[in-house]
Amino acid sequence: MDPNGTLFFPEQGSTIASEVDLLFHFVLYLSIFFFILVTGGSFYFAWRFRKKGEDQFTPNISHNTSLEIFWTVIPTILVFIIFIWGFKTYLKMNVTPANSMEVNVTAQKWFWTFGYKEGATTTNELVVPVNKSVKLLMSSQDVIHSFFVPAFRVKMDVLPNRYTSLWFEATKTGEFDLFCTEYCGKGHSEMIGKVKVLSDAEFASWLASSSGPSDLPPAEYGKELYKSKACFTCHSIDGTPSVGPTFKGVFGRTEELTDGSSITVDENYIRHSILEPQSQVVKGFQPVMPTYQGVLNSQQIDALIAFLKTVK
Amino acid sequence: MSVAQGVNYLNEDKSLKSWLFTLDHKRIGVMYLFGVMTMFLLGGIFAILIRLELLAPGPDLMTADTYNQMFTLHGAIMIFLFIIPAIPAALGNFVLPLMIGAKDVAFPRLNLASWYVYLLGAGFALFSMLAGAADTGWTFYTPYSTTTSTSVISMTMAAFILGFSSIFTGVNFIATIHKLRAPGMTWFKMPLMIWALYATAVIQILATPVLGITLVLLVLEKAFGIGIFDPAMGGDPVLFQHFFWFYSHPAVYIMVLPGMGIISELIATFSKKKIFGYKLIAYSSVAIALISFLVWGHHMFTSGQSELAAMVFSFLTFFVGIPSGVKMFNWLATMYKGRISFEAPMLWALSFMFLFAIGGFTGIMLGAISLDIHFHDTYFVVAHFHYVMMGGTVVAFFGGLHYWWPKIWGRMYNETLAKISVILVFIGFNMTFFTQFILGSQGMPRRYFNYLDQYQPLHAFSSYGSWVLGLGFIIMAFYLIHSLFRGKKAPDNPWGALTLEWQTSSPPSHHNFDEIPDLDHDPYDYDKLMVVDDKLIRKNGQSEKKETTVN
Numbered sequence: 042m043d044p045n046g047t048l049f050f051p052e053q054g055s056t057i058a059s060e061v062d063l064l065f066h067f068v069l070y071l072s073i074f075f076f077i078l079v080t081g082g083s084f085y086f087a088w089r090f091r092k093k094g095e096d097q098f099t100p101n102i103s104h105n106t107s108l109e110i111f112w113t114v115i116p117t118i119l120v121f122i123i124f125i126w127g128f129k130t131y132l133k134m135n136v137t138p139a140n141s142m143e144v145n146v147t148a149q150k151w152f153w154t155f156g157y158k159e160g161a162t163t164t165n166e167l168v169v170p171v172n173k174s175v176k177l178l179m180s181s182q183d184v185i186h187s188f189f190v191p192a193f194r195v196k197m198d199v200l201p202n203r204y205t206s207l208w209f210e211a212t213k214t215g216e217f218d219l220f221c222t223e224y225c226g227k228g229h230s231e232m233i234g235k236v237k238v239l240s241d242a243e244f245a246s247w248l249a250s251s252s253g254p255s256d257l258p259p260a261e262y263g264k265e266l267y268k269s270k271a272c273f274t275c276h277s278i279d280g281t282p283s284v285g286p287t288f289k290g291v292f293g294r295t296e297e298l299t300d301g302s303s304i305t306v307d308e309n310y311i312r313h314s315i316l317e318p319q320s321q322v323v324k325g326f327q328p329v330m331p332t333y334q335g336v337l338n339s340q341q342i343d344a345l346i347a348f349l350k351t352v353k
Numbered sequence: 354m355s356v357a358q359g360v361n362y363l364n365e366d367k368s369l370k371s372w373l374f375t376l377d378h379k380r381i382g383v384m385y386l387f388g389v390m391t392m393f394l395l396g397g398i399f400a401i402l403i404r405l406e407l408l409a410p411g412p413d414l415m416t417a418d419t420y421n422q423m424f425t426l427h428g429a430i431m432i433f434l435f436i437i438p439a440i441p442a443a444l445g446n447f448v449l450p451l452m453i454g455a456k457d458v459a460f461p462r463l464n465l466a467s468w469y470v471y472l473l474g475a476g477f478a479l480f481s482m483l484a485g486a487a488d489t490g491w492t493f494y495t496p497y498s499t500t501t502s503t504s505v506i507s508m509t510m511a512a513f514i515l516g517f518s519s520i521f522t523g524v525n526f527i528a529t530i531h532k533l534r535a536p537g538m539t540w541f542k543m544p545l546m547i548w549a550l551y552a553t554a555v556i557q558i559l560a561t562p563v564l565g566i567t568l569v570l571l572v573l574e575k576a577f578g579i580g581i582f583d584p585a586m587g588g589d590p591v592l593f594q595h596f597f598w599f600y601s602h603p604a605v606y607i608m609v610l611p612g613m614g615i616i617s618e619l620i621a622t623f624s625k626k627k628i629f630g631y632k633l634i635a636y637s638s639v640a641i642a643l644i645s646f647l648v649w650g651h652h653m654f655t656s657g658q659s660e661l662a663a664m665v666f667s668f669l670t671f672f673v674g675i676p677s678g679v680k681m682f683n684w685l686a687t688m689y690k691g692r693i694s695f696e697a698p699m700l701w702a703l704s705f706m707f708l709f710a711i712g713g714f715t716g717i718m719l720g721a722i723s724l725d726i727h728f729h730d731t732y733f734v735v736a737h738f739h740y741v742m743m744g745g746t747v748v749a750f751f752g753g754l755h756y757w758w759p760k761i762w763g764r765m766y767n768e769t770l771a772k773i774s775v776i777l778v779f780i781g782f783n784m785t786f787f788t789q790f791i792l793g794s795q796g797m798p799r800r801y802f803n804y805l806d807q808y809q810p811l812h813a814f815s816s817y818g819s820w821v822l823g824l825g826f827i828i829m830a831f832y833l834i835h836s837l838f839r840g841k842k843a844p845d846n847p848w849g850a851l852t853l854e855w856q857t858s859s860p861p862s863h864h865n866f867d868e869i870p871d872l873d874h875d876p877y878d879y880d881k882l883m884v885v886d887d888k889l890i891r892k893n894g895q896s897e898k899k900e901t902t903v904n
Contacts, residue, residue: 127721170633191796202584
């Protein structure tokens with residue numbers, strides 16, 4: 042388990058986490074008290090009033106109105122407190138502070154894309170500054186997904202037909218797990234990423250360097266994108282067929298398409314397949330690739346093409 | 354006694370035809386019992402395979418696709434084909450007319466029809482299993498379910514058809530309880546099991562049609578492209594969730610209420626004590642049935658529904674918890690100053706109190722919205738509903754099965770093995786599922802084929818628990834099957850209970866009672882009556898043969 046966490050919770054990484062944990066522990070200790078009362082009581086009675094010797098009649102205790110009112114009313118008051126408390130914390134979770142930094146989140150089978158106003162986009166890695174409230178504006182390209190960061194105690198479904206949002210304020214730097222928690226098919230359990238919380242200065246420099254053009258040589262940059270944009274989950278570079286065709290020797294290869302025609306893979310076909318992946322699918326594969334329109338800019342597409350030329 | 358000694362519902366006609374066309378509620382109950390036990394075995398095998406796959410991260414036994422189909426089949430089979438019919442249709446069918454002193458249910462033909470409808474539904478489910486099983490989870494959430502290529506339609510049709518079987522049983526029970534009670538059995542002289550079955554039947558009739566309509570809409574969308582839930586066609590996927598949980602939350606109480614009925618019988622019988630607060634227990638069953646219709650939105654706190662809706666659903670959720678808590682206190686008070694013995698059914702009942710308490714308390718945690726946000730769709734929820742469904746309903750079902758087993762078959766099972774079995778199930782269950790509370794609160798999402806390394810030790814421990822649990826059930830299968838053939842002959846009233854089903858022979862004759870039973874006592878009058886060697890003994894010392902208790 043997490044060295045900074047407790048038995049029940051991972052470490053507290055956001056402003057709301059300690060409030061959620063406090064309520065949980067209140068309910069937990071209350072539950073333990075009543076649990077011992079009821080099951081401890083039943084085991085005690087079971088032993089104390091166990092059958093001894095010959096049969097005998099038992100007393101006629103049919104009911105006791107005041108006792109019954111007592112154990113109906115007391116729990117009712119307690120759960121009412123829990124309800125109010127739970128709702129108040131929930132309101133805090135739902136009222137986004139006005140000065141929040143906004144990040145667009147796109148979920149699709151089976152990866153996350155994060156888009157920043159400044160132009161940077163990342164895949165499966167949400168980079169945020171510490172001690173600043175961040176608002177996520179989320180939508181899905183296909184089925185329902187759900188955004189969950191255990192250390193922040195936040196979760197919200199990501200729907201295909203509307204925006205949903207959530208906010209958090211990270212309280213410490215570091216890396217935190219990010220999960221999809223709404224079942225979305227084959228790759229559901231691979232749809233995980235990281236939230237990287239940086240100090241203000243680190244974040245500013247990261248944002249500047251990620252938003253502008255990259256200064257790596259194109260083929261190397263493309264290789265990096267191949268990993269960071271999760272191309273590798275469906276396309277191998279060692280020749281093994283996966284969800285999609287392998288990239289090994291792809292450039293210049295002649296492929297038969299699902300409509301029976303054939304095509305030679307050139308720069309235009311690759312570009313076309315990245316932006317409109319469903320239109321010219323290689324025979325024997327399903328049209329399941331999502332579009333990268335808006336996810337990759339033209340410099341990045343160029344870099345990927347340069348990289349594919351080197352995979353032989 | 355019977356006109357011909359030794360003739361009972363089991364041996365009066367042994368031909369296959371006499372079983373397949375029987376209108377006897379006891380035989381139909383037994384046929385249901387075979388059906389649900391087969392499904393429990395099937396669903397259980399899937400569960401063991403799932404836990405085996407999760408022993409270590411990464412693909413071990415199966416592919417992600419197969420895994421997704423397995424947990425869907427496990428859920429759908431256990432819910433629709435096992436838990437929902439297990440207590441009402443199998444045990445309830447057998448004991449309900451006996452407990453109210455009736456010859457049969459009100460509509461025997463409808464009763465038989467419900468069993469055949471159940472078989473048809475099971476057929477669709479098995480067809481789906483063989484023809485590329487659905488991989489949607491038992492919840493069939495859109496738009497995933499309308500876009501996946503697996504056989505979702507046959508699985509939803511199975512659930513649709515099984516719904517009718519459930520409705521038939523519900524209609525039958527309500528009519529039977531209203532019209533066929535023995536003379537003298539007023540509403541407040543009914544055993545609490547009957548109150549529970551009555552409340553269950555109300556939910557079955559009112560909620561199940563909504564599931565049926567929802568599933569038909571889903572099939573229409575998938576088969577004919579009519580846009581209802583899919584946003585690509587102008588639909589709304591959250592609408593499906595509302596419809597689905599409008600049925601499926603009350604359905605939780607279709608599953609658990611009859612279990613509570615069984616526990617009321619077991620606690621009273623094995624404590625030999627008048628049930629404490631009879632009316633409060635009876636009313637709380639009805640209260641649960643009514644409030645259960647108004648809490649479905651607590652499954653959807655993270656779905657994007659409005660904050661106001663979330664608040665209302667959270668509020669009402671706590672109020673459905675209260676009547677369940679009240680029952681726990683009443684059972685506890687029933688044990689006070691009793692004369693408690695520890696035969697296997699009582700051990701099941703004590704297990705129930707322990708496990709259902711944990712299920713209930715974690716339910717309170719999940720009802721608090723801000724906690725639910727963290728726990729939703731993690732293993733915490735998985736653990737919670739297994740404590741309620743398995744620790745509650747399934748444990749109560751097996752308690753009831755052991756309790757009425759001598760009445761159903763006229764034979765006893767091996768008591769020592771039965772005790773070993775219940776203890777193993779109890780230990781294995783807690784190993785398997787308590788672990789999952791911690792997994793879930795640590796952030797492990799449910800329905801994951803693969804997982805991060807930090808969760809491995811707890812996953813492994815949970816899988817070890819599933820083997821202990823499985824062993825408990827294997828031992829049970831052994832001694833129960835053994836008892837069918839070699840079991841000691843059961844007396845009419847092995848537990849000394851006062852409800853009517855124990856006043857007739859074991860197993861009962863075709864018409865249940867040879868005379869209409871007359872009630873001169875309440876079902877829990879252990880302060881006035883006791884049973885020794887099948888004979889009722891009154892407090893004033895008179896010993897009477899049970900046939901003469903009529904007057």
